[in-house]
Amino acid sequence: MxxxxxxCALALLPSAAHxxxxxxxxxxxxxxxxxxxxxxxxxxxxxxxxxxxxxxxxxxxxxxxxxxxxxxxxxxxxxxxxxxxxxxxxxxxxxxxxxxxxxxxxxxxxxxxxxxxxxxxxxxxxxxxxxxxxxxxxxxxxxxxxxxxxxxxxxxxxxxxxxxxxxxxxxxxxxxxxxxxxxxxxxxxxxxxxxxxxxxxxxxxxxxxxxxxxxxxxxxxxxxxxxxxxxxxxxxxxxxxxxxxxxxxxxxxxxxxxxxxxxxxxxxxRFAPEQLTIQPIAVRQISKGEEEMMPIRLRSRRGVSREEAMEILVDARKVAARYPADAAVLAALAEAEFDAGNDAEAIAAADGALAIDPGQVNAYVQKGFALFRGAEEAEDRTTAYRKAVAPFLALNKLENDHPLPLIFYYRSFVDSGRQPPETAVLGLQRAAELAPFDLGLQMMVARELASEGKFAEARYHLIPVAYSPHPDGLSEPARMAIEKIDSGSVEDRQELVRLMSGAEIEEEPADGGSEG
Structure with missing residues (x-):
C-alpha cells in the first residue's frame, strides 16, 4: 500500500455498553x-x-x-x-x-x-x-x-x-x-x-x-x-x-x-500464536468502593498539585466514609491525604488499610512517604528516619523485588546525614536494575557512585538519562557529567556530584500523544 x-485513523470510538x-x-x-x-x-x-x-x-x-x-x-x-x-x-x-x-x-x-x-x-x-x-x-x-x-x-x-x-x-x-x-x-x-x-x-x-x-x-x-x-x-x-x-x-x-x-x-x-508464549491472565472485578474511588485514584496516580490534592481529598474522604472496611479504599485515601500534605491522616488511613489487609502495598508506600516527610523536621533525625523506613522494610518482606524499599533504605541514611553502608548502596543499585526506566533513580545512583570516585560505574547509569528518547531536565546535566568523565578532567568528585545535582526531576508524561 x-x-x-x-x-491517520483518529475517529472516536462509540461508547461500549455499561x-x-x-x-x-x-x-x-x-x-x-x-x-x-x-x-x-x-x-x-x-x-x-x-x-x-x-x-x-x-x-x-x-x-x-x-x-x-x-x-x-x-x-x-x-x-x-x-x-x-x-x-x-x-x-x-x-x-x-x-x-x-x-x-x-x-x-x-x-x-x-x-x-x-x-x-x-x-x-x-x-x-x-x-x-x-x-x-x-x-x-x-x-x-x-x-x-x-x-x-x-x-x-x-x-x-x-x-x-x-x-x-x-x-x-x-x-x-x-x-x-x-x-x-x-x-x-x-x-x-x-x-x-x-x-x-x-x-x-x-x-x-x-x-x-x-x-x-x-x-x-x-x-x-x-x-x-x-x-x-x-x-x-x-x-x-x-x-x-x-x-x-x-x-x-x-x-x-x-x-x-x-x-x-x-x-x-x-509476522509471528504465529505458538511463537508467542504468555503466562496465564487473572481477572478480578473490583469492589464497589474501589470503583467509586477510581476517579480519585486516576488523578492521584497521574500526579497532582497541592491545590488539586485538596480538591480531590474532599471526594476521597466521602468515599472512605461510605466504605470504612475496604482496605483498597483506605489505601487510596492515604495517598490522597499524603498528596494534600496531611501526614498524620495519611498514616492513620494506611494503618487502617493494613489492619484489614496486610497485603495492601500502597498502604505501606503512603505510610512510608508520610513518615519520611515528617522526619525532615524532626529534632532527632536519626531516630525519625529509622522509624520512617520501617514500612518499607515491611514491604520488602512482602515483595522482595519492589524497588521503593531499596531506595528508601538508602535514603534513610543520606537524608539523616549519615554515611550509607555498603548494603544500602548495593540495594540502591539493585533498585536501578529493577527499574532502569526511572531516570531520576539512575541519576541518584550516578551521584552516589561519583561521590565514591567510581566514575566509570556512574557513567553507566548516566547514559540512559543523557540519551533519553524524551529529554527533560535531567538530560543535559547527565550529558555534561559524561563529557567531564570522558575528558578525564574530574579533579573534584564533589564538583561532579554538584553538576548532576543541578538537575531537576520532572514528572511529565512521556510523549505518548499525537507525537508519540
Missing part, C-alpha cells in the same frame, strides 16, 4: 478497565503477545518484573479524559515511568484484529520505550529511539493470537505527505535538526524516523547497517560520523528513502 495515501470495572493482571501489566471481561482479557493478551514479539525481534529478554513494578494501564472513557489528566489537548495516551509505579493512561480502545486504533498505537509506542530502556542501555540518538518505537508500535493482531510488527505506519501518512520533510542528514545530526526545528512547529520527524528504521531493517543491500551504526557509536563516534561511515552518502540514502516510501507493499515480521 502507498504510505502517502494512508489516512460494564463493571475490572482489574486484569498479567506478567508485565496490570490493566484497569470499565469494560467486559472478554474485551479486557483480550486487551491484556494483546499487550503480552506484543511484549513477547519484541523479545523475539530484539533478542532481549528482561527480568520478570515484581508485581508492583509492572506497568499499570488505566483505560478511561475517551480521549478527552486522557487529555484532562495529561493537561494537554493533543495527547491521546501517555505513560509515566516510575520505580514501583509506572502508569499509562489510554482511552477505551477497540479490541479487534488487524491494526489497532491510534490510542492503542500510542500505548504500544510508549511501551516499546519502556521495554528497550529495561533491556538495553545503548545511548541511542533520538531518531533511532523514536524510529524503533514507531517500528514496533506499527503492529497488527490476528484473531488467532498472532502478532505482526514492522507494519506500514499508516498513522504517520499525513505527516509524511504534508509536514516539513526531515532529511536523513538532519535525523542523524541532532544539532542540524535542532536549528531547523526551531523555525518549524511541526515536521515529519517521527514518520521519517520510522521510515529510515524500517528501510534499514528490511532492505537487503543495507543488511546489518543498523547494527554497525550502533557499534560505531559505541566506539565513540558521533551519530553523524557513524552514519556517514556506515550508511555512506546521506543524500543517496535520502533518495532511496523517497523511492521506498512510494512502494506498493512493504515487508513486516
Amino acid at each position: 502507498r504510505i502517502l495515501a494512508a489516512l 460494564a463493571e470495572w475490572l482489574e486484569v493482571s498479567s506478567a508485565h501489566f496490570v490493566v484497569y478497565a470499565d469494560d467486559t471481561e472478554r474485551d479486557a482479557r483480550k486487551f491484556s493478551e494483546q499487550l503480552e503477545r506484543y511484549h513477547a514479539a519484541m523479545e523475539i525481534v530484539t533478542g532481549l529478554e528482561g527480568q520478570m518484573p515484581s508485581p508492583s513494578n509492572r506497568v499499570t494501564v488505566f483505560v478511561v472513557k475517551n480521549p478527552r479524559q486522557v487529555q484532562r489528566l495529561a493537561g494537554n489537548r493533543d495527547v491521546y495516551g501517555f505513560y509515566i515511568p516510575r520505580a514501583g509505579g509506572s502508569v499509562a493512561f489510554v482511552p477505551r480502545v477497540e479490541v479487534k484484529s488487524g491494526q489497532p486504533d491510534f490510542s492503542m498505537i500510542a500505548l504500544l509506542h510508549e511501551y516499546a520505550h519502556h521495554f528497550l530502556l529495561s533491556s538495553s542501555r545503548f545511548p541511542s540518538p533520538r531518531w533511532f529511539g523514536e524510529g524503533g518505537a514507531e517500528f514496533f508500535a506499527s503492529a497488527e493482531f490476528t484473531t488467532s493470537g498472532g502478532v505482526s510488527v514492522g507494519m506500514p505506519a499508516n498513522h504517520r501518512g499525513w505527516e509524511l505527505a504534508l509536514a516539513r520533510n526531515v532529511k536523513v542528514a538532519e535525523l542523524v545530526d541532532p544539532e542540524a535538526y535542532e536549528k531547523k526545528s526551531r523555525r518549524n512547529s511541526y515536521d515529519a520527524f517521527y514518520g521519517k524516523s520510522w521510515l529510515l528504521y524500517h528501510y534499514l531493517t528490511f532492505t537487503p543491500d543495507r543488511s546489518g547497517q543498523l547494527r554497525r551504526y550502533v557499534q560505531a557509536m559505541a566506539r565513540g563516534k558521533t551519530s553523524r560520523e557513524a552514519a556517514e561511515e556506515v550508511f555512506g552518502d546521506l543524500d543517496q540514502l535520502e533518495r532511496e528513502l523517497q523511492r521506498y516510501l512510494e512502494q506498493k507493499t512493504m515487508l513486516s515480521l
